[in-house]
Amino acid sequence: MAVRRYFEANRVVVVWSCCVEIAGSVFVRLREKGVNTLSTFDFTRGEAASDARPEGCALPVVIDVRPETVEFSTSTNTQGHIGEMTDLVLGxxxxxxxMLNQVMENLLLKELMDSRASSSHR
Structure with missing residues (x-):
């Protein structure tokens, strides 16, 4: 898996690409590409800011999963193989x-805790 993070003024963009190979009655190589953007979200919608306002973020995600290689070990029941492929890609x-949501949540929480720890030591 290859991952890259880009920092912009009002957001962080994470892009990734990976390849997964699965062998069985069907050999499949899946190519997955994705983009996450992380930006702050204003819960007050422009109202007077206060110290008690909740912090938030928006995390839209786009994922593209495509089979690159598909090889059937038998030619029987092609419809069954198509169903297996659909289940495989969706699964x-x-x-x-x-997993990606959990990793992003962990990174955000770590950065928040680190920033609070460094500001309390000042």
Whole structure:
């Protein structure tokens, strides 16, 4: 997996690409690419700011999962293989999306805790 993070004035952009190979009755190589953007979210919607206002962020995600290589070991039941492929792509998407959200949440929490710890030592 290759990941790159770009810092901009009002957001952080994370892009990634990876390749997954799965062998069985069907050999599949999946190419996954994605983009996350992380920006602050104003819960007060422009109202007078106070120290008690909640902090928030928006985290939209775009993921593209495509099979690059598909090789069937048998030519029987092509429709069954298509169903397996659909299940495989959707399953991979849901698993990776969950892991990605957890990683992003952990990074955000770590950065928040680090920034609060450094500001309390001043």
């Amino acid at each position: 991979t998407y849901h698993r990776n999306f969950g």
